[in-house]
Amino acid sequence: MMSLCILPFSSCEDFLDAFPGDKVTDENFWKSAADADKILVDIYAATLPKDIFWEECMSDNAYMAWEWWGGQQQFANGTYDTYGEVPANKWSGCYASIRKCWFLLEGLEKITFEVPEEKNRIMGETYFLLAYNYYTLTSLFGDVPLVTKRLSIEESKALTRTPKEQVVTYAIDKLKEAASLLQGMTQEHGRVTADACQALMARIYLYNGNYADVLEAIKPLEGKYALYTAGETPYEDLFSGAAEDNCEIILSIVCEPKIGNVVTGHSANGAMLLKGMSNNDPYNGISPTGSLVDAYPMADGRLIHENGSTYNPSKPYESRDPRLYQSIVYPTAQLKYLDLTTNSIQRCLYDPEDPTTIPVQQYDAPEPSRTGYMWNKYVDYSVYAMNEIWDCTNDIIVFRYGEILLMKAEALLQTQGAGAKDQVCDLIDQLRDRCKGGLVHRENYNSEDELMALVKNERRIELANEGLRFFDLVRWRDAEKKAVTDGVGLSGELYGAFMRLDGVGKDDRTVLVDGVPRRYVETRTFDPAKHYLLPVPQKERDLAKGLTQNPNW
Numbered sequence: 001m002m003s004l005c006i007l008p009f010s011s012c013e014d015f016l017d018a019f020p021g022d023k024v025t026d027e028n029f030w031k032s033a034a035d036a037d038k039i040l041v042d043i044y045a046a047t048l049p050k051d052i053f054w055e056e057c058m059s060d061n062a063y064m065a066w067e068w069w070g071g072q073q074q075f076a077n078g079t080y081d082t083y084g085e086v087p088a089n090k091w092s093g094c095y096a097s098i099r100k101c102w103f104l105l106e107g108l109e110k111i112t113f114e115v116p117e118e119k120n121r122i123m124g125e126t127y128f129l130l131a132y133n134y135y136t137l138t139s140l141f142g143d144v145p146l147v148t149k150r151l152s153i154e155e156s157k158a159l160t161r162t163p164k165e166q167v168v169t170y171a172i173d174k175l176k177e178a179a180s181l182l183q184g185m186t187q188e189h190g191r192v193t194a195d196a197c198q199a200l201m202a203r204i205y206l207y208n209g210n211y212a213d214v215l216e217a218i219k220p221l222e223g224k225y226a227l228y229t230a231g232e233t234p235y236e237d238l239f240s241g242a243a244e245d246n247c248e249i250i251l252s253i254v255c256e257p258k259i260g261n262v263v264t265g266h267s268a269n270g271a272m273l274l275k276g277m278s279n280n281d282p283y284n285g286i287s288p289t290g291s292l293v294d295a296y297p298m299a300d301g302r303l304i305h306e307n308g309s310t311y312n313p314s315k316p317y318e319s320r321d322p323r324l325y326q327s328i329v330y331p332t333a334q335l336k337y338l339d340l341t342t343n344s345i346q347r348c349l350y351d352p353e354d355p356t357t358i359p360v361q362q363y364d365a366p367e368p369s370r371t372g373y374m375w376n377k378y379v380d381y382s383v384y385a386m387n388e389i390w391d392c393t394n395d396i397i398v399f400r401y402g403e404i405l406l407m408k409a410e411a412l413l414q415t416q417g418a419g420a421k422d423q424v425c426d427l428i429d430q431l432r433d434r435c436k437g438g439l440v441h442r443e444n445y446n447s448e449d450e451l452m453a454l455v456k457n458e459r460r461i462e463l464a465n466e467g468l469r470f471f472d473l474v475r476w477r478d479a480e481k482k483a484v485t486d487g488v489g490l491s492g493e494l495y496g497a498f499m500r501l502d503g504v505g506k507d508d509r510t511v512l513v514d515g516v517p518r519r520y521v522e523t524r525t526f527d528p529a530k531h532y533l534l535p536v537p538q539k540e541r542d543l544a545k546g547l548t549q550n551p552n553w
Contacts, residue, residue, distance in 0.1 A: 029107070030108075030111050031111070032111060033113060033115075033118045035107075036107065036111060037122065039100065039104045040104060040122055040126060043097055043100045044125075044129065046096065046100065047132050048132070048396075049398070051070075051467075052465070052467030053268055053378065053467070054070050054271075055467035056286070056464075056465050056466075056467055056470075057072035057073070057075075057286055058076055058086065058469075058470040059470040059473055059490070060291055060469070060488055060490055061288065061292045061465065062288055062289060062465065063076070063289055063370055063494060063496075065285045069283070070089075071089070074086075077494075077522055077524040077525065078525035078531060082536070082541075082549070084535070086534070087534040087535055088537040090141075090534065091141070091537050091540055092540075094133040094137050098130060098133050098134075099150060099151070102147070103150050105123065105126055108122060108123065120181040121182065121185060123181055124179075124185075125182070125192045127175065127178035128175060128192040128196060128197055131172070131174045131175045131178070134146075134168070134170065135171055135203070138164050138167050140534045141534050141536060142164045142550065143161040143162060143163055143167075144162065144167055145160065146170055148170075156543075157543060158544070160544075160546040160548075161536075172201060175200055175204075176197075176201070179197035179201075180194075182194040189245045189252070190251075190252060195221055195225075196250055196251040196398070196399055198217050198218065199218075199221065199251065199399035199403075200399070202214050202404065203399075203403075205217055206411065207471060209414075211415050215412070218408055221250065221404055225248060225404070226401060227247075227401060227430060228247055229434050230246075233326055234434060234435065235322070235326050238397065238400070239394065240379070240381065241392075241394030244395045245395075248400045248401045249395075249401075250398075250399035250400055250401065251397075251399045252397045252398055253395060253396040253398060255393050255394060257393055263391050265380075265385070265388075265392045266396060267392065268375075268378045268380065268392050268394075269386065269390070269392050270283055270389040270390040271283055271286045272284070272378075274335070274358075274369060275358075275361060275367055275368075276358045276360040276361055278337070278387070278389050279338055280388075280390075284368075286375065287371040287373050287374060287496075288371060288374075288375055288465075289373075289494060289495070289521070290371065290483075290494075290495040290496045290519070291488065292328075292460070293317075293324065293328060293373065294316075294487060294513075295461050296461050297321045297438060298310060298319055298320060298321070298438065299319040299322075299437070300319075300441075301438025301441055306444055307444050308441065308444075313514035313516045314498070314516055316498045317330050317331075317333070321432070321438070322437050323435055323462070326376065326377065326435065327375070327376055327377040327461075327464055327465065328373050328376055329350055329373065329374040329375070330350075330372075331350065331352055331373075331498070332349070332350070333350055334348070334349065335348055335350035335358075336381050338386040345386065350374070352369065352504065352505065353501075353502065354504065363504045364504050364505060370521055371495075371496030371497060372497025372519045373497055377465045379392075380392035402462055402463075403463060403466075405431060406427070406455070406458065406462060408427060409458075410452075412424055412427075413448065413451055413455060417448050418448045421442070421445065421446070421451060422442075425439075428454065428455070440454065456476065456488075459472060460488075473489070477532070479491075479526050479528075480528040480531075483495065484511060490524050490526040490531075491524055491525060492524065493511045493521075494524055495511040495513055495521060496518060496519035496520075497518065498516060498518055498519075499519050508520070529551065529552050530552035534550070535549060535550055536548070536550060
């Protein structure tokens with residue numbers, strides 16, 4: 001993989017600065033399709049989101065324990081500013097990728113292709129990646145500069161912000177071109193296809209409230225993909241590495257064991273595992289929240305506060321939707337761990353309040369789970385990844401058919417109102433039935449508002465730890481709500497697991513939820529007057545004086 005320039009407004013003029021001038025020039029680099037593919041591989045790596053677990057920490061679904069790691073803790077609790085790591089990294093990362101896209105697209109014109117379709121393939125994939133960067137930028141910042149060529153340093157410094165609607169239209173147009181170029185091509189696993197273009201179009205339409213367009217965009221995917229249902233735990237298997245490249249996957253990031261010193265996997269185990277359950281030393285930095293656990297239905301399909309629910313807040317993990325058990329490790333559950341003596345995966349009790357369980361996981365240890373929970377979803381329990389915890393080999397899913405069904409449910413509801421009740425419930429029942437969960441109790445959902453609350457909740461739990469939750473909170477304007485009282489949101493006290501208070505941690509601070517103590521994590525603040533849009537990083541405004549700032553920053 002080649003090293004490319006990563007700062008869009010830096011002194012690095014272009015890609016060629018990464019190479020000795022007497023060996024590679026802009027004129028002699030472009031010889032064949034293989035040269036272009038080398039650049040394309042780098043753009044894939046820079047654009048597609050291997051950091052979805054960190055992005056989940058920007059929401060009410062997860063907590064980042066370490067203030068020094070990525071800036072997500074400050075982002076979620078509202079203490080970041082115009083110099084914050086999250087805005088800076090998102091802006092510079094996307095524009096670095098956009099610059100690489102234009103470097104490649106302009107370079108393609110210098111290559112004579114023996115097979116014309118090869119040029120179409122590379123152009124189509126690059127247009128998708130270009131659009132993906134603009135989808136990320138507009139979703140986070142609103143108005144952003146629209147760059148349609150490789151810029152000089154002076155041109156970069158003269159950039160101004162383009163209205164969001166214009167940038168979104170440009171991204172959609174590029175996706176339509178990409179889909180046309182890639183139509184009918186057989187792509188290897190992990191490559192962008194025409195179907196991936198349709199999925200990204202649908203997501204962009206959804207995020208911008210164009211619900212009729214969502215329904216049109218997903219039509220080519222219906223009947224072509226299906227929910228994965230094989231085995232006893234098909235939902236868990238989607239993310240564990242046990243079921244890759246199956247009927248549900250539209251696009252994923254292929255992760256493999258490292259080659260020499262080149263790491264091709266991701267770092268979920270290193271970020272999410274508890275202490276004392278693997279080789280090496282996991283950072284135990286990312287953990288699920290209590291409000292996410294509370295969002296999972298009961299085994300009979302009712303939400304915990306729904307009419308007729310049998311939920312007992314003092315026994316919160318009993319008789320719940322199977323996706324809870326397949327997604328989250330909770331106190332009193334069985335924990336998989338690496339037995340270093342036999343180099344094999346074994347099971348033991350996880351209970352941070354129990355003094356007989358693994359000492360470094362107990363609440364009075366230096367670095368326990370801050371919420372009391374651990375992610376199971378996306379953990380790679382292979383012996384390889386439990387030893388090489390920073391090189392997990394389970395693929396990361398970018399688009400899957402489960403998300404398409406949820407897009408359709410929301411779009412139908414928004415275009416047809418409560419008249420779409422049966423269709424919406426049928427779609428949600430497909431997701432629940434896949435994992436043998438309880439179906440929707442339709443008698444409790446009759447108004448459009450009730451159905452929308454159901455769709456929102458189903459989207460939250462089905463797509464948990466897939467990096468989409470913050471974007472949903474923003475577009476629904478739910479980020480300003482309080483998790484303790486509203487069940488969602490980025491304001492007020494963040495809480496974790498139910499605390500029995502009968503052992504280790506009995507003196508720890510708690511929050512009363514449904515009348516029982518839950519583990520206190522932190523207090524968050526979300527200002528609706530400013531936090532629905534990220535600030536344009538001050539560093540970029542210092543370099544490009546024409547860049548305006550978002551309101552109240």
